[in-house]
Amino acid sequence: MSSLKPLVQEAAPLRRKISASLREAMTNGSLPPGTRLVEKDLCQDLGVSRTALREALRELEAEGLLERGTRGVMVAGVTPDEARNVYAVRAALEGLVAEQFARQADEQDFAALEAVVAALSTAYRAEDFPAILSEKDRFYEVLCLGARNPVVHDLLTRLNSKINRLRSLSRSNTDRGPQSLREIEAIAAALRTRSPELSRAAAVAHVERAAEAALKFEDALAKPDAA
Amino acid sequence: MSSLKPLVQEAAPLRRKISASLREAMTNGSLPPGTRLVEKDLCQDLGVSRTALREALRELEAEGLLERGTRGVMVAGVTPDEARNVYAVRAALEGLVAEQFARQADEQDFAALEAVVAALSTAYRAEDFPAILSEKDRFYEVLCLGARNPVVHDLLTRLNSKINRLRSLSRSNTDRGPQSLREIEAIAAALRTRSPELSRAAAVAHVERAAEAALKFEDALAKPDAA
DNA sequence: TTGATATTATTGTCAGACAAAAGGGGAGGC
C-alpha cells in the first residue's frame, strides 16, 4: 500500500483563484509595478465580491507582492538594490540546499533530478520561455525535496515571485539560455559526486551568473534616460 | 532639518491589531499548535466582525503561522526537522548580512550596533526574557540596516515568528544567557574589524549554538514518552 | 458493534450599508 497516489483534490477556494489570477497579471506585465489596485474595479473585472477579493489582497500583501500606498494597495516594484539582495539571498539559500541535497538525497531524488534537468533541457532548446520558468521552479522543488528542506522551498518560491517579472523579461531579452542550461547541468553533475562543497559552489555560481545578467538588464531598464 | 523624528503614526487597521493579537497568543502559548481556530468564537472573544477577522487570518496563513485543516485553519506547529531547517537557513542568512554589514556599514550603523548590544547586555543581566527577545529582534534589524539588506530582514522576521515559541521556551528553560551574550559581543567585535570572513563566521557560530540548545530542548519536548 | 441517515456547526461567499479619510476641483483671495 505504499504506492498509492496522493490523490490531490482540487478544491481551490475562490480567493485562491483570485490571488493566482492577480499574481499572473503581475508577472506577465498587465499589472506593472506602481499600479493602484482599486477594489471596486477589480471586483467588476473578476466578477467576484469585495469580501473574497480583499482576502486575496491580504494574501498577496503578506507575500510582499503588493505594498500599501496612502490609499489602498499598489503593485510592488523591485528596485535594483532589492534585486541585488534577492539574488544574494538566493545564492545563500540555493547553496545551502545543494549542500543538503548532496548529503541526504536518495536514488529517487536523483531520478527526479535527472527528469527535471531533461525537461529543462528540452524547454531551453525549444526556447519555450514559460516552460523554462515553470521547469526551473520545478527544479528548485526537486532540489529542496531531496535536501529535505521545505523551509527553503517556501522562501525561494516567495523570493522568485517577487522577481518573476524581472526573470521573464531578462530571460527573453538576454541570450544566456545555453549558458544557463550548462550551469544547471553542472549543478546536477556536482550533486552526483555527492560533494557538498562542489555542489554548493555550482549552485552559487549559477545564481551569481543569473544575477549578473538580470541586473545588467534591469539597470538598463531603470535608467532609460541615459540613452 | 535632517534631525526630525519620523513621527510614526499609529493608524493600525483593525485587522492588523487582530493578527498581532493572535500572533502574540500563539507565541505566548495560549494558542498552542494544533488548536483549531473557529471564526465565530474568535469574533466574540475579540469583539470584531468576521470580515476583519478573516482578513487577519489570511495574513497569518500567508505567513505560515496557520495551516489549513479539513475545515478552517489551525495553529501550525514546528516539527524538529522544520526547526533544524529554520536554524540552517538563519545561519546562512545571518552569515550573509554579517558579511554585508562588515563591508558596507558606516559609523552611524556601528553606533546603532553598539547601542543595541548594550541594551541586550542589560536585558540579559536582568534576565528579562521578553526584553531579550525584542532586543534580539532589534539587533537583527540593525544588522540588516547596516547591511543595506531589508530583504533578509523580512525573511528573518518571518522565520523567527515561526520559531518564536520555541525560542522563548528554550530561552527560559536553558541557561545559556551569558553564553549567548558573549557570542553576540563576538559578532559585534568581528564586525568592527570589518572582516567579512570573521563576521560571517561569528554570526554563523552564534546561530549554530542557539540551534543546538533549542533543538536539544525541543527533542526533549517532542518525546516525553522516553521518560 | 457497525452502517446508514438526519442534524448541526462552520466555512466560503455574497450583497448592501456606513463612517472616515484621501483626493480632486473649484471659488475666492493674494
Add this chain to the structure above:
DNA sequence: GCCTCCCCTTTTGTCTGACAATAATATCAA
C-alpha cells in the same frame, strides 16, 4: 496667474445579515 481653503466625490475599512455547501456529529436501524 498662483495659492489656499472648503466642498464634494471616491475609496477604503468595517459591520451586519444572509445563504449554500460541506464537514462533523448525533441518531437510529440492523
